[in-house]
Amino acid sequence: MALQFWKPGTVAPGSSLDRATEAEGHVLQSAPLTAAGGIQAQRERLPIFKHQLPQYLYESGWAAQGHVIACTQPRRVAATSVATRVAQEVGTLLGDEVGYTIRFEDVSDKERTRIKYMTDGMLFRETMRDPLLSKYSVIMIDEAHERSIYTDLLLGILKKVRRKRPALRLIVSSATLDATSFHEYFTTGEGCTQQDAVIISLEGRMFPVEVAYLKEPCSDYVMEAVRIVWEIHLRQGPGDVLVFLTGREEIDRCISEIAERIPTLPKGSLGLQPLPLYAGLTTDAQLAVFQPAEKMSRKVVVSTNIAEASVTIDGIKFVVDCGFVKIRTYNAKTTLSRLTVVPTSRASATQRAGRAGRTSPGICFRLYPESAFNDRSIMPTTTPPEIVRTDLTMPILQLKALGIDDLVKFEWVTNPPAEGVLRALEALIGAGMVGDDGRLTLVGEKVAEWPVEVNIARALFSSKEYKCSEEMLTIAAMVSVQDVFVIPEGGSAGALAELERRKFTAEEGDHLTLLNAYNAFIRYGSSLSWCRQHALNFRALSRAVSIRSQLKKYMQRFGLTPLQSCEGDAQRLRRCIVAGFWKNAARFVESEGTFRGVRGEGVLYIHPSSVMFTRKPRTGWVIFHEMEETKKTHIRIITEIEPDWLLEYGHKYVDKRTGQ
DNA sequence: GAGCACTGC
Incomplete structure (x- = not known):
């Protein structure tokens, strides 16, 4: 047919x-x-x-x-x-x-x-x-x-x-x-x-959107966006503007550039109201973009990709699209994930333009030449699917739990990279989740059911032995949400937030700091106003509460009860974290002030968000939750450990790899 | 001494 x-x-x-x-x-x-x-x-x-x-x-x-x-x-x-x-x-x-x-x-x-x-x-x-x-x-x-x-x-x-x-x-x-x-x-x-x-x-957009391109590529699309916003404001009729940029830094710069020029507006012209939009914002700040523009004013929402599909703002008549997007890619060889700015796909560009035509006909200004849009080597038809640029450990574990052992025979819509599949299998075998025959082990079968990554599941399973399941549950929930500590843009607000965060800081590191923040949130009534006072993200903490209660049900279902508290014995808790994350150990190199991973990950830098950022570890050893590559390779969520806690696990690891 | 697109179970 x-x-x-x-x-x-x-x-x-x-x-x-x-x-x-x-x-x-x-x-x-x-x-x-x-x-x-x-x-x-x-x-x-x-x-x-x-x-x-x-x-x-x-x-x-x-x-x-x-x-x-x-x-x-x-x-x-x-x-x-x-x-x-x-x-x-x-x-x-x-x-x-x-x-x-x-x-x-x-x-x-x-x-x-x-x-x-x-x-x-x-x-x-x-x-x-x-x-x-x-x-x-x-x-x-x-x-x-x-x-x-x-x-x-x-x-x-x-x-x-x-x-x-x-x-x-x-x-x-x-x-x-x-x-x-x-x-x-x-x-x-x-x-x-x-x-x-x-x-x-196929979906159709509701109103026609006219598309305009630049004649020549521009060198700085943030400044170009500012220029176009200005032109729209002075020459076009009423209607709000939506600007697509790639991240927070660009958005802040764009907004301050616009704000700086507002005093130069001709007398009697409409005002301009620039507003940022990205996922890391507090609920209050996010809600601001849905408010109608102030009287005699035009709203300019400067946003990440979040406004492309997740968030819909009514009344947008003009879209300014920089033509780029920040995506996460995963390197299976180094197990490093990385955020990269790449040209959008043409499908994305079309979707972004459509945001101008939801309530009336609109105009989309693309900050690149039409020739770039038509050149498939510059702008691909579609964005590469997530499956080709993500860590496949969990997906493969779950497929195996469904009885799909032959991953080559599985009919992927798009094949994941072979390297990624191999490394994921290797990791699962190393973790004892998959046997040498390629089938799930008993532990693997259990872990596949849990809605958390392998390392966390392992720590939760070990928490019974270390008698710290109450605390481990909280930590598991807290590391599964992001942006618990609010970081306002620079200046005195930033310093104040920093002071607030210190109130929760634990000597041992970030895991226990997160635990402190969670416990304080519960103790003081889990309220939004309390979070505002202490520079904490209410949305993230509430989510952590939900995740914790869900994981608690799993603990009960898998017989890891009764839940026990370590009663302030941080050492038990830290050992339990090591039981799950022993592969993520790193050693301090005093002369450089940096770390080296035990798996040969190269030079590792502590992420500035860590409470360990300002100190050096007493023992010289730490465990980290994850690492990410930006300009440098950073490790995030770090806790100090004793090196001999690692011996037990490291031994197993070497055995598997060398066959000795 | 300096940073973080977006989802989902």
Whole structure:
């Protein structure tokens, strides 16, 4: 069957979705969804929206006999907000026929829920308990173009599930040009036919957006952005501006440059109100971008990629796009992750431009020449999926837990790099999670179920022996969230925050400092105002509370109870951390003031956010939570240890590697 | 003596 695309947002009169490919449209499919009746909802020529597909399927009987229609989203907010909207449209209470399931929150009913919105990570997790996902009749994977790691893993699993359970119908929804490749993915291969039910829809933006380019490339896109914002402000009509830059530093610079020029505005002209937006901001500061602009003023939101898909601001009429994005890449050989600024994909550029056309026609100014946009060697069609640039240790452990031992045979949407797969397997074997036969060990099976990384799981398992599970649980939760300590931009506010942080500082290092901050948060009522007073991130701490209580349930389920406190015996706790993180040990080199990793990682620098940044370790040895490469290789979340605590583990490690 | 895109279980 030939692939066809609809024009965004329309279905021909009286057509059912199974006939949609005959009509003009943005739905494309290779097999009809007629087994339980087609969709006859469109008597008149009404626009059909993507989020309504599950409810049409529901009305057409696809949720009969206790079956459930699932719709996955890469993000929690999307899952909850779409579920809320659909529940309203269907006219039921949220959590009744229409519900959602995300981590820490299950607003669905086991018996009654027929349409379930969920994060893709959640559905992936569900495959561990029910490998055939037998209660679902239709699964819609939304925002598949974002290619999150869980989307990819899920698509791979679903292809496998469909071979065993052909009655399962899949809908893959993608906003970009790669729709055809998803189609090919599901219709080729052994046992796959053109009859496999796949519908791929394209989204359309609501209003036209005119795109303008620079004639020549610019050398400093931050200053160029400032110039364009100025021009928009003086020459264009009303409407707010959204500027895309790559990170906090650029955003701060852009904002102060704009602020500096505000006094030069001609008398009587509109004011300008520059506002930063990035994930690390406090809730208060983030909320500011949603407030309407002050009277007689134009709002300029200067944002990271967060405004590309995660956060939607109404009233934006102008977009200024620098054409770059900061992404995390992972080097399997060195086990180093790194943040790099790279040109955006064309798909990203299109998505960013679309942000100008949500409420009215708009204009997007791209800070690069049109020739760059058209040159695939400069701007790729799509961003490389997460699976090719991430640490594969956990994903592979989880695939193995699903019985997928042959990773070469697994039908990846995109193959992960061979090096990454090998290193991950090596790490899992070294950690005793995978045996030499490539199969999961008993420990591996257990750890795969935990929603934490391998090192943390190991420390939690050891916490029973070291009698410090209460504290280890807290530390596990705290290292899983980021930005607990708020760092205001420079000046006196920064120094004040630094003083606040010292109140929680523990001699032993960052792990215990985090523990102190968490305990104080609980002791003083877990309140937002208390966090503000002490320069702590309320959102992060609240999340840590949720994670801790979830992990506590796992401790109970795995018989690691009763939970015990180390009663202030920090040594037990530090030894327990070593039991999980012994591979992340580093030795101080006095003459250089730097560290060397025991795995030969080269020169390591303490991250400035560490309480160890200003001191040298008494014993000369530390354990770190993670390392990251920026201009230098930094280690983060560090605790001082005694070197002989390592001997036990180091021995095992050497044995495995050399075979001695 | 100096820094951190964004998600998710």
